[in-house]
Amino acid sequence: MxxxxxxxxxxxxxxxxxxxxxxxxxxxxxxxxxxxxxxxxxxxxxxxxxxxxxxxxxxxxxxxxxxxxxxxxxxxxxxxxxxxxxxxxxxxxxxxxxxxxxxxxxxxxxxxxxxxxxxxxxxxxxxxxxxxxxxxxxxxxxxxxxxxxSAPMTFRHYVDSIGDPRLVIDMLVGALQRLQLYPQQGFMVAHRVPEEVLAAYRRLCADGFTGRLVHAAAP
Known part of the structure; x- marks a missing residue:
């Protein structure tokens, strides 16, 4: 749940x-x-x-x-x-x-x-x-x-189209981690992440949505 x-x-x-x-x-x-x-x-x-x-x-x-x-x-x-x-x-x-x-x-x-x-x-x-x-x-x-x-759709619509809410949230969390890691490694330009977005990211990680986190440098 x-x-x-x-x-x-x-x-x-x-x-x-x-x-x-x-x-x-x-x-x-x-x-x-x-x-x-x-x-x-x-x-x-x-x-x-x-x-x-x-x-x-x-x-x-x-x-x-x-x-x-x-x-x-x-x-x-x-x-x-x-x-x-x-x-x-x-x-x-x-x-x-x-x-x-x-x-x-x-x-x-x-x-x-x-x-x-x-x-x-x-x-x-x-x-x-x-x-x-x-x-x-x-x-x-x-x-x-x-x-x-991208295809214009809401988050809930996208989850319904994929059929796996946990996978989608894992993907969201993993993509945000990469936005923080990869500029330091030269793979992308840096984007400022607002504090409220970082707080949401930390809560989701704590709740176990970590299936798409990376532990090695890769673009």
Whole structure:
């Protein structure tokens, strides 16, 4: 049973993780691979709205996705986009990245190899990964404008869509830990975390939502 305090703390962190950017036209949309096909759907929605002429899906597999997406996260995302009517020529795949830093660096390399001029990117992630992805891109691709995007939904709606509240809260807590650790390790730019968000984070850790905490340096 998850307490009302834990729900409230998780919602506070959920809101902090989102950048609240207004989507606008960009050179390319970059969909970050994960267990959540909603990222692919959100990327396609932006494409259909004329926000980008080109999509790159990036991601290999992880322990979370190896059974659900055995061909690789980016490959499954592309298949989803084609099912939704995106022309094959408008969807590129980067299938080797295993973390957010590699997502950015390998996508950058792919677009350079394809001769695509990039001045701005729509960086599409899970809702609670927006700030982490943005901070990573600003560090590793500083010369481009970065606009964060995700599927528009409330925390409760997202939990219902995943079906596992504890997993989602673990993910929120883990993402916030990385926002505090990784700038010191050179993986992302620093973002100030408000004290009330840190207090919520500490309470959730004390309540056992620690399944996605890291104990080693990795982007």
């Amino acid at each position: 998850i307490s009302e305090q834990s729900w409230a703390d998780a919602e506070l962190i959920w809101d902090f993780h989102q950048m609240h950017h207004e989507p606008r036209p960009c050179s390319v949309a970059v969909g970050l691979g994960s267990h959540d096909l909603g990222v692919a759907d959100a990327t396609v929605d932006l494409y259909r709205r004329g926000m980008t002429p080109l999509i790159v899906f990036t991601g290999a597999t992880s322990r979370t996705t190896q059974e659900r997406m055995p061909r690789g996260e980016a490959v499954h995302y592309r298949e989803r986009a084609l099912e939704l009517g995106v022309p094959p020529a408008d969807v590129l795949v980067e299938s080797k990245a295993t973390n957010t830093g590699e997502n950015i660096l390998f996508t950058r390399t792919l677009l350079e190899e394809k001769g695509v001029k990039v001045e701005s990117i729509l960086l599409v992630s899970k809702p609670y990964e927006e700030r982490r992805a943005y901070a990573t891109a600003r560090k590793l691709w500083p010369e481009v404008e970065v606009v964060s995007a």
